[in-house]
Amino acid sequence: MSQVVIGIESTAHTAGVGIITSEGEILSNQQAVYIPEEGGIHPREAANHHTESLPELFRKALKEAKLEPNDISLVSYARGPGLGPCLRTGATAARAFAYSHDIPLLGVNHCVAHLEIGILEGATDPVLLYLSGGNTQVIAYAAGRFRVFGETLDIGIGNGLDKFAREAGMGFPGGPKLEKVAKGPELLDLPYSVKGMDMAFSGLMTAAKSKLDAGHSLESVAFSIQETAFAMSCEVSERALAHTGKKELVLGGGVACNSRLREMAMTMAEERGIRCFVPERALCVDNGVMIAWLGHQMMGADYSISEEDNVVDQKYRTDMVEVTWR
Amino acid sequence: MMFRGAEAIVESVKWNGQDAISKIRNPRSYRHPTLEKRLVRERMRSEVRIIEKLISNGLAVPSLYSVDIDNSQIIMEFLEGMTLEQALRNKDFEKNLVDTAELLASIHSQGVIHGDPTTSNFIVNEKIHAIDFGLAGISEDDEARASDLRVLLESLDSHHSEISGRDIFLKAYSNWTNSSSVLEALKVLELRGRYNLMRG
Numbered sequence: 159m160s161q162v163v164i165g166i167e168s169t170a171h172t173a174g175v176g177i178i179t180s181e182g183e184i185l186s187n188q189q190a191v192y193i194p195e196e197g198g199i200h201p202r203e204a205a206n207h208h209t210e211s212l213p214e215l216f217r218k219a220l221k222e223a224k225l226e227p228n229d230i231s232l233v234s235y236a237r238g239p240g241l242g243p244c245l246r247t248g249a250t251a252a253r254a255f256a257y258s259h260d261i262p263l264l265g266v267n268h269c270v271a272h273l274e275i276g277i278l279e280g281a282t283d284p285v286l287l288y289l290s291g292g293n294t295q296v297i298a299y300a301a302g303r304f305r306v307f308g309e310t311l312d313i314g315i316g317n318g319l320d321k322f323a324r325e326a327g328m329g330f331p332g333g334p335k336l337e338k339v340a341k342g343p344e345l346l347d348l349p350y351s352v353k354g355m356d357m358a359f360s361g362l363m364t365a366a367k368s369k370l371d372a373g374h375s376l377e378s379v380a381f382s383i384q385e386t387a388f389a390m391s392c393e394v395s396e397r398a399l400a401h402t403g404k405k406e407l408v409l410g411g412g413v414a415c416n417s418r419l420r421e422m423a424m425t426m427a428e429e430r431g432i433r434c435f436v437p438e439r440a441l442c443v444d445n446g447v448m449i450a451w452l453g454h455q456m457m458g459a460d461y462s463i464s465e466e467d468n469v470v471d472q473k474y475r476t477d478m479v480e481v482t483w484r
Numbered sequence: 485m486m487f488r489g490a491e492a493i494v495e496s497v498k499w500n501g502q503d504a505i506s507k508i509r510n511p512r513s514y515r516h517p518t519l520e521k522r523l524v525r526e527r528m529r530s531e532v533r534i535i536e537k538l539i540s541n542g543l544a545v546p547s548l549y550s551v552d553i554d555n556s557q558i559i560m561e562f563l564e565g566m567t568l569e570q571a572l573r574n575k576d577f578e579k580n581l582v583d584t585a586e587l588l589a590s591i592h593s594q595g596v597i598h599g600d601p602t603t604s605n606f607i608v609n610e611k612i613h614a615i616d617f618g619l620a621g622i623s624e625d626d627e628a629r630a631s632d633l634r635v636l637l638e639s640l641d642s643h644h645s646e647i648s649g650r651d652i653f654l655k656a657y658s659n660w661t662n663s664s665s666v667l668e669a670l671k672v673l674e675l676r677g678r679y680n681l682m683r684g
Contacts, residue, residue: 345518354599354619354635385516392514397490422514429513 161231163457164219164255165450166212168248169240169268170292171199171331173208175215176446177223177230180454182278185223187440187447188215194330198320199291205243212251219446227259234453237265237467238474239293245470253468264453265467269476270304271448273297276408278451279435285404287395287423290411290444291316294391296355296398297476299484304476307398308355315387316413318359322383325367326376337416340384341377348386355397357390388419392426405432414442459483491527491618496562499549503562507618510556524556527618532558534596534620541594544587544613565609569639572603572649581649583612585656588632593660597621597628602639630669633657 160179167174171192177185192207194200220227235252238245249265256263273286285298285307294310313321316333323332348365351358362383370379395407407427413419420436427434441447459482486495497506509524528551538545546561565571571580584606591598591614598605599619607613621628633654640649657663 342516345516347522350519350523385519389512389515389519393490393512396512400488400490425514426512 161454162223162225162229163232163234163450163454164216164230165446165448165453166233166235166248166252166255167268167444167446167449168205168208168212168244168251169236169238169444170244170290171204172444173211173215173248174444174446174449175212175219176448176450177219177225178447178450178454180458182451184447185225186219187445188219188222189440189443189445190215197324198317198330199241201241201243204241205247208244208247208251212247215446216251216255227255227261230259230261232450232453232457233261233263234266234449235263236268236271236449237469238471239268240472242470242472245472249468249470262457262463263468264456264461264463265470266449266452266456267474267476267479268444268449269293269295269297270479271452272410273304273408274452274455275410275437275441275448276406276435277455278441279408279437281406281408281433281435283404284406284408284435285395285398285402286408286410287391287414288410289315289391289413289419291320291413293411294357294359295476296395298398298402298404299481300402303481304479306476307401308357308394311353311356311358312360313363315357315359315391316411318363318387319383319413322363322366326370326379331412333413333416336380336383337418339377340380340418342381342385344378344381345385346374346378346382348382350386350390352390352393355394355401357394359387362386384416384418388416388422391419392422395423396426396430399430399432406435407432408435408437410437410442412443415439455483489618497559499559504549504559505546505562507558507560508556525553528553528556528558530622531617531620534617534622535560538591538594538596538614538617541590543590543594544611545617546613546615563607563609563613563615565607565613567604568606568608568612569603571608572640577649578652580608580612581652582656584636585653586659587612587614588636589657589660589663592629592632592666593662595622595624597623597625598632601632601636603636604639626665626669627673629666630673633666633670634673 165176174189176187190211192204233252233256235248272288276284288295292314294315295306296308320332328335346369349361366379366383424434461482492507492509494507532551548560550559605616
């Protein structure tokens with residue numbers, strides 16, 4: 159019989175409630191995004207936003223799925239990594255819903271959820287290029303764990319884009335705004351920082367700001383940032399693909415919504431003769447569906463829930479997840 | 485023989501009648517052409533400069549036959565023998581590891597970081613040779629050196645878990661006069677989250 163899982167996401171800007179069946183049918187994907195009035199994300203204000211949004215998201219999700227709380231067989235939520243106050247808000251909502259309706263509760267890893275959504279798209283054993291505000295990683299499954307093959311050595315790529323956009327007088331979120339104004343073909347010389355399978359972005363963003371201050375147009379600076387930062391990300395993914403011998407690439411995270419990044423990743427995949435899976439935008443950004451889907455996979459593998467699974471963990475690393483479902 | 489890496493196509497060729505290795509950095513069309521050209525130039529120059537430096541100091545690395553920046557091709561000596569990875573499965577486990585540690589220490593003492601010293605990037609015949617300086621760099625930084633050690637130790641772990649080569653390798657590396665600060669940096673590096681499930 160088909161089971162239904164509800165997933166709660168609240169690691170950063172996005173509060174999300176998603177409902178999915180054990181066959182992978184998405185019944186609802188509700189999202190509400192906190193947008194700071196000025197500056198970057200303020201953890202407590204984001205948490206307040208989530209506190210206010212989550213009850214309504216639950217109601218909307220259940221209504222869209224045409225379900226009653228008692229039809230749900232598992233409540234899954236993002237245990238981490240993320241901002242403490244935001245994580246606690248999501249966990250509290252998940253607990254309250256689970257306990258009041260007597261449904262099992264399971265905390266899952268946010269980064270792994272981004273990878274597992276690729277399975278819904280048809281991948282079997284992919285390398286994930288995960289580009290978001292706080293997270294910038296290349297992840298794949300190897301020898302019993304999801305391993306981080308490459309990652310940023312300083313700031314997340316999305317944070318870098320946001321920070322540059324803010325300094326250039328554009329609001330949040332910076333990435334999509336930069337994408338809109340980016341215009342080639344002139345490429346400015348910016349630091350291309352790939353070390354083995356790792357990357358660094360802060361020097362690139364600082365150099366971009368000085369180009370802007372030196373009088374280069376915002377259009378060509380934005381274009382050069384995208385060309386450089388995305389090429390670095392694609393190169394690192396390609397190194398992970400060559401190293402692991404895997405034949406599938408999945409994109410995830412908010413920055414993976416960028417059309418130029420998608421185009422570059424697909425070109426790279428085509429040249430290597432591998433498949434590239436690009437989830438629709440609502441599933442690339444943070445969402446409750448992926449949390450529900452990962453929860454379902456873990457439970458399907460008879461995962462036994464321990465007390466530790468239901469405590470949030472701001473530094474819940476990808477390679478800490480015990481993988482029982484593969 | 486042909487191998488398609490993340491950065492280059494490596495194949496065996498004939499050069500003036502002798503066996504040789506050709507390494508071509510084939511262009512990535514996802515990269516902007518200006519960026520592509522700049523990267524290939526920088527990386528080829530760096531690789532060639534480092535190999536020349538090591539050769540002139542008598543280290544066991546392949547000789548360079550031809551460097552063609554415009555066609556992104558380097559032709560170098562073909563080394564007979566098996567990779568360290570294969571060699572460690574067969575015989576002289578301890579001797580091969582000691583020789584590798586000594587070679588890596590000599591590379592470091594020249595101010596060079598290999599960048600990717602996995603067990604596949606050493607060739608064993610009468611002695612041990614280091615190959616593939618595509619990710620190499622110039623640095624005397626302890627952390628960069630420690631990162632080389634970590635890459636090597638990790639590749640030992642994943643391929644040869646039945647025997648602990650770690651102690652043998654580190655003991656031999658510690659014979660180098662400047663090794664103590666590198667070994668300290670290695671401890672710090674290994675305590676960082678990504679490399680260790682214990683977090684502080």
